[in-house]
Amino acid sequence: MNTNLQPSGSAYFITKPTAEPERHTLSVLVDNEPGILARIAGLFSARGFNIDSLTVSETNHEKGRSRITVVTVARPKVLRQIKLQLERLIPVHKVHDLTQEGKCLERELALVKVAGKGENRVETLRIADAFRAQVVDASTESFIFEITGKSSKIEQFIALMMPLGLVEVVRTGISAISRGSSKM
Amino acid sequence: MSEQMSGAEMVLRALKDQNVEHIFGYPGGAVLPIYDAIFQQDDIKHILVRHEQGATHMAEGYARSTGKVGVVLVTSGPGATNAITGLTDALLDSIPLVCISGQVPTPLIGSDAFQECDTVGITRNCTKHNYLVKKIEDLPRILHEAFYIASSGRPGPVVVDIPKDVQFAMGDYYKPSNESDHKSYKPQLNGDLGAIEEAVNLMIRAEKPILYTGGGIINSGKEASESLRELAELTGFPVTSTLMGLGAFPAKSDQWLGMLGMHGTYEANLAMHDADLIVCLGARFDDRITGRLDAFAPNSTKIHVDIDPSSIGKTVHIDLPIIGDCNNIILEMIRIWREKTDQNRLSASSVWWKQIEEWRDVKSLRYENSDEVIKPQFAIQRLNEAVKDKDTYITTEVGQHQMWAAQYFQFNEPNRFMTSGGLGTMGYGLPAAVGVQVAHPDAVVIDIAGEASVQMTMQEFSTAVQFRLPIKIFILNNEYMGMVRQWQQLLHGSRYSSSYSESLPDFVKLAEAMGGKGIRCDDPAKLDDAIQDMLDYDGPVLFDCRVSKEENCLPMIPSGKAHNEMILPETKDIGNVIDEKGKVLV
Numbered sequence: 001m002n003t004n005l006q007p008s009g010s011a012y013f014i015t016k017p018t019a020e021p022e023r024h025t026l027s028v029l030v031d032n033e034p035g036i037l038a039r040i041a042g043l044f045s046a047r048g049f050n051i052d053s054l055t056v057s058e059t060n061h062e063k064g065r066s067r068i069t070v071v072t073v074a075r076p077k078v079l080r081q082i083k084l085q086l087e088r089l090i091p092v093h094k095v096h097d098l099t100q101e102g103k104c105l106e107r108e109l110a111l112v113k114v115a116g117k118g119e120n121r122v123e124t125l126r127i128a129d130a131f132r133a134q135v136v137d138a139s140t141e142s143f144i145f146e147i148t149g150k151s152s153k154i155e156q157f158i159a160l161m162m163p164l165g166l167v168e169v170v171r172t173g174i175s176a177i178s179r180g181s182s183k184m
Numbered sequence: 185m186s187e188q189m190s191g192a193e194m195v196l197r198a199l200k201d202q203n204v205e206h207i208f209g210y211p212g213g214a215v216l217p218i219y220d221a222i223f224q225q226d227d228i229k230h231i232l233v234r235h236e237q238g239a240t241h242m243a244e245g246y247a248r249s250t251g252k253v254g255v256v257l258v259t260s261g262p263g264a265t266n267a268i269t270g271l272t273d274a275l276l277d278s279i280p281l282v283c284i285s286g287q288v289p290t291p292l293i294g295s296d297a298f299q300e301c302d303t304v305g306i307t308r309n310c311t312k313h314n315y316l317v318k319k320i321e322d323l324p325r326i327l328h329e330a331f332y333i334a335s336s337g338r339p340g341p342v343v344v345d346i347p348k349d350v351q352f353a354m355g356d357y358y359k360p361s362n363e364s365d366h367k368s369y370k371p372q373l374n375g376d377l378g379a380i381e382e383a384v385n386l387m388i389r390a391e392k393p394i395l396y397t398g399g400g401i402i403n404s405g406k407e408a409s410e411s412l413r414e415l416a417e418l419t420g421f422p423v424t425s426t427l428m429g430l431g432a433f434p435a436k437s438d439q440w441l442g443m444l445g446m447h448g449t450y451e452a453n454l455a456m457h458d459a460d461l462i463v464c465l466g467a468r469f470d471d472r473i474t475g476r477l478d479a480f481a482p483n484s485t486k487i488h489v490d491i492d493p494s495s496i497g498k499t500v501h502i503d504l505p506i507i508g509d510c511n512n513i514i515l516e517m518i519r520i521w522r523e524k525t526d527q528n529r530l531s532a533s534s535v536w537w538k539q540i541e542e543w544r545d546v547k548s549l550r551y552e553n554s555d556e557v558i559k560p561q562f563a564i565q566r567l568n569e570a571v572k573d574k575d576t577y578i579t580t581e582v583g584q585h586q587m588w589a590a591q592y593f594q595f596n597e598p599n600r601f602m603t604s605g606g607l608g609t610m611g612y613g614l615p616a617a618v619g620v621q622v623a624h625p626d627a628v629v630i631d632i633a634g635e636a637s638v639q640m641t642m643q644e645f646s647t648a649v650q651f652r653l654p655i656k657i658f659i660l661n662n663e664y665m666g667m668v669r670q671w672q673q674l675l676h677g678s679r680y681s682s683s684y685s686e687s688l689p690d691f692v693k694l695a696e697a698m699g700g701k702g703i704r705c706d707d708p709a710k711l712d713d714a715i716q717d718m719l720d721y722d723g724p725v726l727f728d729c730r731v732s733k734e735e736n737c738l739p740m741i742p743s744g745k746a747h748n749e750m751i752l753p754e755t756k757d758i759g760n761v762i763d764e765k766g767k768v769l770v
């Protein structure tokens with residue numbers, strides 16, 4: 001069902017959707033088995049769901065569990081389907097909609113390479129300092145910064161580096177966790 | 185307790201431990217060790233097919249007519265890719281299958297080896313789950329888990345891909361004692377009692393209720409059909425069903441409204457449209473059922489009972505979801521209803537039933553019969569008459585004949601009607617009939633076929649001959665891909681682009697060439713005798729029933745229309761019914 005393109009999921013019903021799309025962060029606890037990422041990604045593409053960001057890594061080695069953070073943009077009805085379809089996958093243990101469940105922490109890490117000389121180099125360092133970006137590599141003509149934070153902060157940092165000689169950027173995508181003492 | 189054996193032997197042993205009696209397969213390089221193991225045992229009978237797609241549909245027919253898991257065995261590469269259609273079919277219709285495929289040896293995987301394909305990659309989206317077995321130690325667990333996953337919860341196909349070196353490897357075989365104790369997969373079987381009670385309250389208060397049932401009742405087992413009958417009896421509610429649910433409720437009951445949806449009866453669709461309470465049991469509000477969604481059952485409260493939470497609220501808003509196994513939930517409904525009321529069923533809904541009778545009087549399945557040519561509807565009615573006291577199973581292909589079978593054949597028991605509903609796979613019916621006959625050797629098994637569909641998997645007629653399976657292929661030969669022609673008439677100015685069945689084989693000679701019997705009939709007066717000949721013959725029969733060529737399958741809810749905007753049989757010119765907006769819909 002391509003709920004994104006045809007909001008009702010029916011071939012008979014092509015009308016305008018009512019609710020607006022929302023951005024939600026989902027946390028998915030899975031068995032870390034071969035092909036699990038392909039299963040998740042395949043589900044999103046097969047059913048026409050969006051992926052804005054996806055990160056995955058093993059979080060519990062003894063039990064062989066991984067946690068996947070998916071950021072998606074969808075209308076409420078589709079969001080419900082995304083969650084239910086994910087839960088239908090056999091190796092999926094739990095799916096939590098962190099956005100829906102209240103405040104959650106979202107962080108991303110980026111490595112940002114900037115090249116420049118003279119005045120630009122000084123300005124680059126000044127801004128990096130203001131953003132608490134660490135210099136993790138340096139040459140006479142370049143820096144690599146490591147910066148973590150909300151995506152918006154990283155985007156702002158990248159925008160400021162653009163005119164100062166931004167060479168390239170890599171970003172991890174978002175990792176998210178719920179606030180407070182409860183666990184998933 | 186464990187025993188040493190090879191991977192190939194483990195496959196056979198696990199099948200035996202799962203009480204498998206028949207498997208449908210085709211050999212090749214990557215499954216030779218398993219075929220060798222088959223050769224050296226007598227417990228499991230192997231049915232050699234002619235094409236792997238045939239094996240999958242046979243397994244589907246076998247599974248659907250017995251409630252057991254159907255088992256398929258194919259080789260790597262082309263063997264696996266040929267099985268894709270049947271796997272997808274089983275996924276959409278929730279049929280439990282286990283498909284074991286051979287794979288190139290593990291060290292060769294990824295090297296584009298001879299007959300290598302990425303079977304788990306290709307089948308990921310057309311199976312409920314799949315496995316590539318990389319180590320012999322994992323094989324026993326995976327084999328048993330595959331059966332558990334295929335048959336529990338919402339059933340579906342599971343692929344187990346076994347590299348050839350793993351088939352040769354020696355290891356310890358064991359049967360897990362707690363196979364239903366999966367670490368992440370835990371289908372919910374019992375419905376929430378509070379919700380069921382709430383449902384019963386709604387049912388007692390309803391003035392225009394309807395039970396809308398589907399394949400979930402069949403999948404829930406024979407008991408679910410019995411419970412449904414009891415619930416209907418107790419409540420006095422009218423009952424309709426999807427294509428996949430036919431037979432769960434007896435067509436001979438006076439509470440039966442017939443199938444609903446695109447080619448459903450007037451009374452079933454109007455009752456859905458006007459209902460104030462829809463109790464959906466194991467159906468999924470599929471687009472063939474709902475028609476135009478914004479006009480679907482506009483004034484109803486909807487209760488949806490389903491074992492798959494993702495089916496609930498997918499297309500239609502549900503007021504009261506109940507997740508669990510249909511039979512458990514229906515039994516609870518019955519218990520709670522009895523506790524709450526001894527309401528007289530007829531007096532409570534007499535106004536509603538009076539309305540339904542008026543709709544029934546429209547007789548939406550009427551058709552103009554003829555003395556000169558066999559009408560397809562008439563052919564099915566005569567077929568039904570000829571077998572009505574026999575132990576009969578019906579399969580179909582896909583097209584008009586499939587809908588006519590659903591409309592005119594009377595199904596009174598579950599597991600008697602095998603058809604490709606979700607995927608609409610032409611070529612399903614003949615192999616499905618083979619599978620059904622394997623499971624029920626003494627029953628009458630008939631594939632109601634179209635002349636186009638049947639040619640897609642025709643070669644399995646040889647399988648029937650080889651294994652002495654007396655299937656009857658009853659072809660409603662209208663010399664058209666009738667359903668395509670009907671849509672072209674409906675939507676494309678009767679320009680019958682590529683829908684004429686050109687260069688048809690002589691089906692009688694074809695049957696004879698393949699070692700079966702061929703029968704042809706084109707005279708309504710001789711039809712009964714010809715059908716009797718078919719039933720009397722102790723072997724596979726291909727019956728070429730020449731029917732009127734341009735008959736339309738009606739009634740019909742055309743695209744873009746609501747349930748109360750059906751085309752009824754007297755509509756001669758169906759070409760003017762659909763507006764521009766409806767034409768883009770399928």
Ligand SMILES: Cc1ncc(C[n+]2csc(CCOP(=O)(O)OP(=O)(O)O)c2C)c(N)n1
Pocket residue numbers: 581582583584585586608609610611633634635636637638660662664665666667668
């Ligand atoms: C594999 C496959 N290809 C194409 C279709 C599209 N299709 C649906 S019905 C139909 C025509 C079927 O013709 P026939 O078997 O003669 O049945 P009739 O409608 O004439 O009863 C076609 C081509 C399909 N359902 N399945």
Ligand SMILES: [Mg+2]
Pocket residue numbers: 583634635636660661662663664665666
């Ligand atoms: Mg035809």
